[in-house]
Amino acid sequence: MGVTVRAQPSASEGYPGQGSNSSQGLRETPANTRLLKACRREPADCTPVWLMRQAGRYMAEYRRLREKYTILQLIKTPELAVEVTLQPISAFDLDAAIIFADILPPLEAMGLSLDFIRGEGPVIHNPLRSEADVAALRVPDPRDRLGFTIEAIRLARRELNERIPLIGFSGAPFTLASYAIEGGATRNYVMTKRMMYNQPQAWQALMDKLADMVGEYLKAQAEAGAQVVQFFDSWAGALSPADYRRYVLPYSRRAIQAAQSSGAPVIHFSTETAGILELIKEAGGDVIGVDWRVNLADAWRRLGDGVAIQGNLDPVALFAPLSELEQQVDHILGQADGRPGHIFNLGHGILPQTPVEHVAALVDMVQELSAVK
Ligand code: CP3
Numbered sequence: 001m002g003v004t005v006r007a008q009p010s011a012s013e014g015y016p017g018q019g020s021n022s023s024q025g026l027r028e029t030p031a032n033t034r035l036l037k038a039c040r041r042e043p044a045d046c047t048p049v050w051l052m053r054q055a056g057r058y059m060a061e062y063r064r065l066r067e068k069y070t071i072l073q074l075i076k077t078p079e080l081a082v083e084v085t086l087q088p089i090s091a092f093d094l095d096a097a098i099i100f101a102d103i104l105p106p107l108e109a110m111g112l113s114l115d116f117i118r119g120e121g122p123v124i125h126n127p128l129r130s131e132a133d134v135a136a137l138r139v140p141d142p143r144d145r146l147g148f149t150i151e152a153i154r155l156a157r158r159e160l161n162e163r164i165p166l167i168g169f170s171g172a173p174f175t176l177a178s179y180a181i182e183g184g185a186t187r188n189y190v191m192t193k194r195m196m197y198n199q200p201q202a203w204q205a206l207m208d209k210l211a212d213m214v215g216e217y218l219k220a221q222a223e224a225g226a227q228v229v230q231f232f233d234s235w236a237g238a239l240s241p242a243d244y245r246r247y248v249l250p251y252s253r254r255a256i257q258a259a260q261s262s263g264a265p266v267i268h269f270s271t272e273t274a275g276i277l278e279l280i281k282e283a284g285g286d287v288i289g290v291d292w293r294v295n296l297a298d299a300w301r302r303l304g305d306g307v308a309i310q311g312n313l314d315p316v317a318l319f320a321p322l323s324e325l326e327q328q329v330d331h332i333l334g335q336a337d338g339r340p341g342h343i344f345n346l347g348h349g350i351l352p353q354t355p356v357e358h359v360a361a362l363v364d365m366v367q368e369l370s371a372v373k
Contacts, residue, residue, distance in 0.1 A: 027162055035096045035165050039228055039265035039286050041308050041341030047333065047370035048095035049363055050167070052269075053349030054088040055100050058356060061087045071116045075101050081152035082159055089164065091356070092363045096165050096228070099156055099221070101149045103171030103232055106213055107180050109145035110137045120184070127183035129191075131202040139209050142217040150224045157225035167267075168226030170217050172233035173210035173251040180206070189238045196247050203247065211251040215258025222262035229259055230267040231285065234348070237272025244276050249283045256284035267310055271348050277302050291347030292317075296335035308341030315346045318358045325358060329365045344370070 034048035056062055062084060065074065074080045084100040104122050108114040113125040128134055143150055156166050171179075178192045179185075186192070196203045218229045231252070239248060252268075259266050268285030274294045281288055281303050288307050290299045292314035299309055317328045329344075336342040344366045350359070 029163075031095060031164050032162050035167075035343065036227060036265070038308055038341055038343045039267075041305070043340040043372070045372055046367045047336070047342050047344050049344040049366040050094050050096040050098065051088075051346055051350050051359065051362075052098075054092075054094065054098065054359075055084045056350065057352035058350060058354040058359070059087055059091065060356075061091075071102065072105075072114075075105060076148045078148055078152040078155055081149070082155045085152070085156050085166075086159060088359075089160070092360050093367065094164065094363055096167050097156060097160060098167040098169065098230070099149065099153050099226065101152070101169070103169070103176065103234075104179060105146060105149070106142070106170065106217055107176060109140050109142065110209070110213060112137075112180060122179060122184055124179060124183045127191075128180050128195075128202075128206065131199060131205070134202045134206045134209070137206070137209050139212050139216075142213070142220045146217060146220075150220055153221055153224040153226050165227040166225060167228045167230055168218065168221030168224075168264075169230040169232060170214045170221075170255075172231050172236070172270075173207050173214055173255060174239070174248045175233050175235045176210050176214070177203075177206055178235050178238075180210075189235070193243075196243070207247070207251040211255045211258075214255040218255070218259035218264075218266070219262045222259070222264035226264060228265050228267060229262075230269055230289075231256055231259065233268070233270040233280075236270040236276070236280070239276070241276050241279060244279050249279060252283040260284070260286070267343075269310070281307060287341075287343060289345070289347075293347070296332060296342075297337065300336075300339065308343065309336075310343040310345050312345070312347045313362075315348055315351050315354070318346075318350070318354045318362060322358065322361055325362060326365050326369075329362065330369055333366070333370050 030045045034044045037044040038048050069080060074084055081100045085097050088094060089097050104114050115123045117123050153168060160166055178189055181192045181195055221229055256266050265286035267287040267289060268280055269289035270280055271291045273280050277299060286308060287310050288303055290309060290311040292312050296312055313328060313332060317325055
């Protein structure tokens with residue numbers, strides 16, 4: 001099948017001729033410009049590839065650290081967060097690092113009590129139910145209350161030494177609101193939508209606070225050195241087009257505009273949003289994420305040339321034999337058809353049981369099959 005797995009220099013080796021660890025004076029290489037060029041819809045030597053949740057349980061190195069530390073300890077200790085951030089970078093030829101964190105610590109910073117329970121996922125012990133609960137939420141300076149992630153970004157930039165760019169991220173107001181109100185994951189978003197429909201003032205106040213928090217948090221991450229930021233609206237697909245427009249879009253737009261004022265490009269990610277892609281674009285972003293339920297060529301027709309597109313391999317395709325995986329990669333690259341402004345990614349995060357060798361092979365396939373001859 002003609003795709004080989006290459007050995008990678010470790011993240012700490014750096015490259016000859018690269019001077020100091022300063023984040024200034026970027027020395028341009030194909031690898032450190034691919035993602036940024038794609039965000040600007042400029043042609044690059046090949047399609048940049050990174051994977052959502054590229055650091056995580058499918059890697060033995062991550063599982064070993066998790067035997068000693070909880071996920072919140074990893075996130076809140078900048079040196080450990082950087083170590084995890086770099087694990088997939090040492091293992092695979094990825095075109096970007098994403099800072100290791102989670103979308104939920106900002107809710108803790110705002111006054112909610114957050115836990116990750118093994119086998120269950122995230123839990124908020126004091127979920128929002130009333131207007132008074134919303135009124136009690138703080139909107140702190142993220143540089144202060146989320147300083148561990150801001151510091152991790154500074155350290156990670158230094159460690160990456162301009163080899164590849166660093167991505168920062170935040171949850172979007174709607175996705176964060178759903179955790180804050182439901183207290184955890186949900187299937188039908190009944191409590192979230194109940195507040196939206198029945199307590200419009202509480203909803204508006206909550207989304208106002210979340211939009212301010214998210215915008216400022218993304219700005220702070222860009223100021224600390226994140227060269228691109230991703231806005232995760234993972235659950236926006238739960239909404240009808242009319243509800244998305246009325247109850248979510250204005251707040252997402254405000255947060256994205258605040259983030260863009262830093263100069264960093266914004267990737268607007270969501271899933272199951274084939275029915276509202278145009279609205280996702282209207283809410284903003286330099287790059288629009290699409291999942292595997294959408295044909296990439298159709299997505300381009302609908303979104304137009306004014307935005308770049310990120311996606312859209314089904315994360316479960318990584319469980320297929322390599323020959324099938326290669327066909328799927330080739331199919332996606334065929335739909336992108338060499339248009340500048342394609343970032344290859346999964347349509348959602350990588351799953352814990354994913355075979356590591358298939359991740360390595362995927363990254364190499366994308367770069368080899370998309371290389372400009
Ligand atoms: O992409 C990366 O590598 C950066 C790290 C990252 C994590 N979470 C680490 C993590 C990112 C970008 C996230 C985003 C996130 N977190 C989202 C949005 C993206 C998506 O997948 O939709 C959401 C909805 C969350 C909330 C969250 N965090 C859930 C639902 C869970 C539990 C999932 C599970 O499988 O247990 C988490 C925990 C979490 N966040 C893990 C990781 C690596 C697994 C925790 C562990 O080590 O046990």
